[in-house]
Amino acid sequence: MDAAEFRKRGKEMVDYVADYLEKIDKRQVFPDVEPGYLRPLIPDCAPQDPESFEDVFKDIEKIIMPGVTHWHSPYFFAYFPAASSFPALLADMLCGGIGCVGFSWAASPACTELETVMLDWLGKMINLPEEFLAGKDGQGGGVIQGSASEATLISLLAARTKTIRRVQSENPELTEAEIMGRLVAYASDQAHSSVERAALIGGVKIKNVSSDDKFTVCGSALKKVLDEDKASGLIPFFFCATLGTTPCCSFDRLLELGPICNKENIWMHIDAAYAGSAFICPEFRHLLNGVEFADSFNFNPHKWLLVNFDCSAMWVKKRSDLIGAFKLEPLYLQHHHQERFRSLKLWFVLRMYGVTGLQEHIRKHVRLSHQFEHLVLQDERFEICAEVVLGLVCFRLKGSNELNKALLKSINEAKKIHLVPCYLREKFVLRFAVCSRTVESTHVKFAWQHISQLATDLLQTWEHDDHQQ
Amino acid sequence: MDAAEFRKRGKEMVDYVADYLEKIDKRQVFPDVEPGYLRPLIPDCAPQDPESFEDVFKDIEKIIMPGVTHWHSPYFFAYFPAASSFPALLADMLCGGIGCVGFSWAASPACTELETVMLDWLGKMINLPEEFLAGKDGQGGGVIQGSASEATLISLLAARTKTIRRVQSENPELTEAEIMGRLVAYASDQAHSSVERAALIGGVKIKNVSSDDKFTVCGSALKKVLDEDKASGLIPFFFCATLGTTPCCSFDRLLELGPICNKENIWMHIDAAYAGSAFICPEFRHLLNGVEFADSFNFNPHKWLLVNFDCSAMWVKKRSDLIGAFKLEPLYLQHHHQERFRSLKLWFVLRMYGVTGLQEHIRKHVRLSHQFEHLVLQDERFEICAEVVLGLVCFRLKGSNELNKALLKSINEAKKIHLVPCYLREKFVLRFAVCSRTVESTHVKFAWQHISQLATDLLQTWEHDDHQQ
Numbered sequence: 001m002d003a004a005e006f007r008k009r010g011k012e013m014v015d016y017v018a019d020y021l022e023k024i025d026k027r028q029v030f031p032d033v034e035p036g037y038l039r040p041l042i043p044d045c046a047p048q049d050p051e052s053f054e055d056v057f058k059d060i061e062k063i064i065m066p067g068v069t070h071w072h073s074p075y076f077f078a079y080f081p082a083a084s085s086f087p088a089l090l091a092d093m094l095c096g097g098i099g100c101v102g103f104s105w106a107a108s109p110a111c112t113e114l115e116t117v118m119l120d121w122l123g124k125m126i127n128l129p130e131e132f133l134a135g136k137d138g139q140g141g142g143v144i145q146g147s148a149s150e151a152t153l154i155s156l157l158a159a160r161t162k163t164i165r166r167v168q169s170e171n172p173e174l175t176e177a178e179i180m181g182r183l184v185a186y187a188s189d190q191a192h193s194s195v196e197r198a199a200l201i202g203g204v205k206i207k208n209v210s211s212d213d214k215f216t217v218c219g220s221a222l223k224k225v226l227d228e229d230k231a232s233g234l235i236p237f238f239f240c241a242t243l244g245t246t247p248c249c250s251f252d253r254l255l256e257l258g259p260i261c262n263k264e265n266i267w268m269h270i271d272a273a274y275a276g277s278a279f280i281c282p283e284f285r286h287l288l289n290g291v292e293f294a295d296s297f298n299f300n301p302h303k304w305l306l307v308n309f310d311c312s313a314m315w316v317k318k319r320s321d322l323i324g325a326f327k328l329e330p331l332y333l334q335h336h337h338q339e340r341f342r343s344l345k346l347w348f349v350l351r352m353y354g355v356t357g358l359q360e361h362i363r364k365h366v367r368l369s370h371q372f373e374h375l376v377l378q379d380e381r382f383e384i385c386a387e388v389v390l391g392l393v394c395f396r397l398k399g400s401n402e403l404n405k406a407l408l409k410s411i412n413e414a415k416k417i418h419l420v421p422c423y424l425r426e427k428f429v430l431r432f433a434v435c436s437r438t439v440e441s442t443h444v445k446f447a448w449q450h451i452s453q454l455a456t457d458l459l460q461t462w463e464h465d466d467h468q469q
Numbered sequence: 470m471d472a473a474e475f476r477k478r479g480k481e482m483v484d485y486v487a488d489y490l491e492k493i494d495k496r497q498v499f500p501d502v503e504p505g506y507l508r509p510l511i512p513d514c515a516p517q518d519p520e521s522f523e524d525v526f527k528d529i530e531k532i533i534m535p536g537v538t539h540w541h542s543p544y545f546f547a548y549f550p551a552a553s554s555f556p557a558l559l560a561d562m563l564c565g566g567i568g569c570v571g572f573s574w575a576a577s578p579a580c581t582e583l584e585t586v587m588l589d590w591l592g593k594m595i596n597l598p599e600e601f602l603a604g605k606d607g608q609g610g611g612v613i614q615g616s617a618s619e620a621t622l623i624s625l626l627a628a629r630t631k632t633i634r635r636v637q638s639e640n641p642e643l644t645e646a647e648i649m650g651r652l653v654a655y656a657s658d659q660a661h662s663s664v665e666r667a668a669l670i671g672g673v674k675i676k677n678v679s680s681d682d683k684f685t686v687c688g689s690a691l692k693k694v695l696d697e698d699k700a701s702g703l704i705p706f707f708f709c710a711t712l713g714t715t716p717c718c719s720f721d722r723l724l725e726l727g728p729i730c731n732k733e734n735i736w737m738h739i740d741a742a743y744a745g746s747a748f749i750c751p752e753f754r755h756l757l758n759g760v761e762f763a764d765s766f767n768f769n770p771h772k773w774l775l776v777n778f779d780c781s782a783m784w785v786k787k788r789s790d791l792i793g794a795f796k797l798e799p800l801y802l803q804h805h806h807q808e809r810f811r812s813l814k815l816w817f818v819l820r821m822y823g824v825t826g827l828q829e830h831i832r833k834h835v836r837l838s839h840q841f842e843h844l845v846l847q848d849e850r851f852e853i854c855a856e857v858v859l860g861l862v863c864f865r866l867k868g869s870n871e872l873n874k875a876l877l878k879s880i881n882e883a884k885k886i887h888l889v890p891c892y893l894r895e896k897f898v899l900r901f902a903v904c905s906r907t908v909e910s911t912h913v914k915f916a917w918q919h920i921s922q923l924a925t926d927l928l929q930t931w932e933h934d935d936h937q938q
Contacts, residue, residue: 045590052821
């Protein structure tokens with residue numbers, strides 16, 4: 001394929017993508033296929049000779065689309081949102097065309113520099129303390145990572161290196177392996193599994209800190225476990241606070257936790273993967289108060305700020321901590337591996353929406369989640385399971401876990417909308433996450449009426465059944 | 470921006486990318502900017518109100534392009550290639566449009582399944598032993614990673630978990646921390662720094678194995694260091710063999726190293742980041758002989774197989790080893806974090822080039838590197854520093870490191886072509902890597918004439934100078 005054919009095919013693909021997104025509400029949000037559906041549909045091995053674009057193109061609808069979960073459908077209310085917008089798609093096309101690899105300044109000056117400046121823009125939008133910004137010659141700064149998991153891992157590793165050095169300088173008789181064996185990381189019992197995985201990768205212990213009845217970690221809970229662990233000879237070194245937990249979007253109390261971490265020489269990392277985007281709205285910024293105590297902070301514009309995957313924004317107060325841990329180039333805050341020109345997406349989206357446009361997007365989602373909350377509250381069969389702060393509503397039928405599992409099953413089998421569940425304490429709970437860029441009040445109303453009807457149908461058969469407990 | 474405007478702007482962007490790539494040879498391959506050039510060119514913070522696409526678009530040529538190192542210019546001979554092709558760009562547009570997140574089968578069935586099947590296609594193209602393929606119900610299989618560094622890290626961590634379990638079952642009195650403190654990983658002294666970094670992240674020791682005068686690790690060198698380390702109580706657990714080292718594209722001797730690793734319970738990972746693509750040509754496949762002894766194998770289609778970044782292909786013989794190390798879903802070989810629909814790029818490229826088209830691409834690059842080698846050999850002032858096997862030529866002026874540094878400086882300051890250096894033993898060496906998809910014999914000839922002329926100019930002043938040593 002030469003440039004001339006690319007011009008033709010590229011424009012066809014632009015139309016295909018525009019059609020797909022414009023009419024996505026006509027597609028069934030969750031596919032009908034069973035595991036293993038795809039292999040029998042395509043040959044066993046790559047063709048020897050080139051196939052035409054037409055042949056490949058027609059297989060998109062025939063082979064791929066039947067197996068796609070449509071994340072951008074306005075009937076998709078599962079997980080958390082995956083951001084998508086037209087300006088970001090345009091930026092990605094440019095990024096692919098330039099096709100540079102930004103592993104050092106010389107390898108691509110524009111790529112490295114735009115990233116640093118865009119993370120300053122973004123940091124200012126959420127009113128991050130100046131220490132986290134690169135500015136012209138600050139010690140802090142931001143970098144784009146692939147995911148919040150990656151940011152958590154990197155901060156845990158930086159904390160590990162820093163702590164080992166400190167403990168070793170205070171106790172020269174201890175070997176690195178002995179210190180490693182005594183290090184403990186902490187996170188809420190509501191934290192994402194990636195924190196546990198980061199500790200597993202870093203070869204250190206991890207302990208849960210108990211959250212309270214609002215699924216929030218407060219200072220006293222952290223202090224309790226720290227005191228116990230220090231008394232038994234362990235070395236607490238890392239705490240991952242969560243703002244907007246995955247199950248129910250609860251918020252750890254930074255203002256209590258931060259001073260404890262600072263006093264105890266514990267690296268505080270804040271994982272605000274989903275919720276962080278909301279901090280661009282002044283009315284939600286208070287949720288971030290206490291960030292001044294943190295060593296690192298992360299949120300995902302690719303979740304809720306209309307920047308397509310992947311774009312996870314991570315800031316540190318001291319770039320030198322990362323450089324110490326990874327032997328990175330000192331001049332710029334570097335990734336631990338090669339990357340594409342991902343900052344172009346941020347640049348396009350921030351400029352073409354403007355701060356006000358992005359605020360509108362956040363506020364619409366929050367408004368729609370409260371709309372759903374009110375609908376649930378009007379139905380006495382249901383209960384709300386956690387405070388609705390941003391775009392997520394946790395709800396369930398008053399009744400057993402089995403009943404709620406049956407309800408979710410009937411929702412997802414009908415495939416008119418798509419939800420995923422979570423557990424809050426031992427309760428099986430349905431999560432209604434406002435996700436799509438194009439979701440409106442009518443979709444939320446439809447979703448509720450549908451859920452409500454399925455609940456009615458379910459409860460009728462359920463009462464005649466011996467499932468009830 | 471709505472779908473209608475995206476149709477218009479998307480098509481303009483297709484033309485911009487096509488123009489950029491069609492006329493890339495007219496742009497200066499390496500930019501003129503100095504570090505920090507970009508920040509003064511753009512505002513301090515994001516705009517409150519939306520800007521138009523026209524405003525953003527005109528800044529591409531004004532702000533971004535002056536700072537781009539043009540990786541796809543036919544005058545770019547630095548690092549290793551970054552793959553780029555029109556079919557891959559089309560697939561990336563589709564990937565962005567679908568915008569799914571493939572962290573589990575249900576989250577996107579097509580994404581998960583196409584990836585597994587594409588890695589089987591690719592495995593068959595390089596004649597990988599069947600144990601590495603997923604097939605319908607094999608124990609092995611492939612997965613797309615972001616980079617070879619990531620693949621190395623994942624295999625090192627899997628090996629660590631596996632070894633700790635084995636040693637602990639044999640020596641129940643040892644704690645995990647004690648075992649960790651005795652684990653040692655190995656790689657050639659020519660291996661990429663990412664192997665050292667993986668060990669650093671995993672909290673284990675790493676040692677270099679000495680390469681021979683061909684920059685190759687042979688069995689006896691590995692055996693020597695293993696015997697010493699075992700005698701001093703250490704536990705060797707991981708060896709990363711390199712096929713196509715970064716400095717000079719040398720090849721470790723798998724047929725000698727593999728049986729040693731198997732006998733000693735050492736996980737052998739093969740990093741063939743650049744060279745792996747060449748194994749689709751039967752005449753280069755012998756370089757992979759011995760892969761049957763490995764536990765994991767990796768190469769980067771995003772380097773040399775016309776698949777845009779990022780697409781690093783990794784296979785393991787036992788998926789269960791990874792699942793053990795990362796607590797991943799057992800049903801499919803999972804990534805350790807969320808990913809896009811990257812297999813679409815492979816599908817488009819493999820089908821639209823066909824095996825023969827990709828073989829032609831590899832063979833052209835190898836032919837051009839031999840052309841450059843012959844030009845160097847005809848000039849008595851120069852020497853070739855390592856055997857030319859694939860698309861890389863390591864060469865230098867017969868003379869001091871200072872002389873060769875001065876030559877490289879004059880080449881890169883002229884900015885007609887771009888090269889990077891390496892050290893082989895203590896020798897400063899210039900690397901000529903055939904990179905661009907569109908590079909032809911005329912560009913190679915031009916590069917050589919240019920280098921030769923600069924050498925002539927340099928040697929004239931050099932002789933009148935006291936730099937010579």
